[in-house]
Amino acid sequence: MxxxxxxxxxxxxxxxxxxxxxxxxxxxxxxxxxxxxxxxxxxxxxxxxxxxxxxxxxxxxxxxxxxxxxxxxxxxxxHQLVEILSTFIMQHPQSLKYVDDTRRIHERAAIESISNDVERRALPVWGSFLAKLKGTEPIVREELLQEIVVISGNRLSLKIWFLLKQYSRVPFHEVMKEEEKEIAANLLNEMMNGNSRLAVMRYTDWLDIVNGERRGEHEC
CATH class of the missing domain: 1.10.10.10 (Winged helix-like DNA-binding domain superfamily/Winged helix DNA-binding domain)
Structure with a gap:
């Protein structure tokens, strides 16, 4: 046990x-x-x-x-990046904001990359995610973000993102709420249609909800 x-x-x-x-x-x-x-x-x-x-x-x-x-x-x-980042955070706890900001840079870049790539934005995995988002099956937040970063095709960005995610204050392990699902579905639709600017805007809307949830927990 x-x-x-x-x-x-x-x-x-x-x-x-x-x-x-x-x-x-x-x-x-x-x-x-x-x-x-x-x-x-x-x-x-x-x-x-x-x-x-x-x-x-x-x-x-x-x-x-x-x-x-x-x-x-x-x-x-x-693997000096790991040592540098962990030491940086351990010595400067207030710098976690920079970790979150940097992680979001990689996520936005991945969304833009897929939106601007005809083959990647047409992959069937996005349709599968849309079906899950419209259904009752629970979806963990990081499932979608990780898939986006992986499919963007930048392996270095993936490794950096994975490390940043582990240190992030965002509760990625939580299941999406209904209002998040709707915004995430809009994100995918804009990305699949090649509208990178609107896709990034929907991504920002989504993260604003998650960050608002985190701030609410800290105020309790």
Whole structure:
């Protein structure tokens, strides 16, 4: 049975705790890390939370998973962007606004790129998303944004966006509300029609709702 607070720690907290454990263990590049179960017990979070953090770190190249063997520490010095960003945020908490602003730059660029590309904006995946948005099936916010950034085709932007998303204050893991679904559907329609300016405007409307929700939580 998993621990009772699987979502109480944000990604940044998990990363910081994992780094502390690695330091305490005296691990060096190539050393095996503790199992998900052990890490979950030590950090008092659910295994699903640990799994997601490890998956994120693996995508960024900080660790590597070997099937049947476990998870091993990779050479983080080859990934200076991660070190720079994490240090920047840890030393300057107020700079999280810059993280959000930079993430949004990548999201807007991806929307514009797809809107201006006849083949990408005509992909059937957008029709599938529209059907989901009009139905009753729940959609997590980051599902749509991640698909947009992936299909934009810029792999470097994807890696940067993924990292920024993990540090972001926006609750991407939440399910879209009905008013968001309508705006997201309008975003997709404008993007599919090649209207990049209007698509970006709908994206801004959507994020304004999400950011307003976050501000409301902080005021409670």
């Amino acid at each position: 998993e621990n009772s607070r699987p979502s109480s720690k944000r990604f940044l907290d998990i990363v910081s705790d994992l780094r502390t454990i690695i330091k305490e263990e005296g691990a060096v590049i190539g050393d095996k890390l503790p199992s998900e179960r052990v890490l979950a017990d030590r950090l008092q979070v659910g295994r699903s939370t640990i799994r997601e953090a490890l998956r994120s770190l693996e995508l960024l190249g900080l660790i590597e998973t070997r099937r049947g063997e476990g998870t091993f520490l990779a050479d983080y010095k080859k």
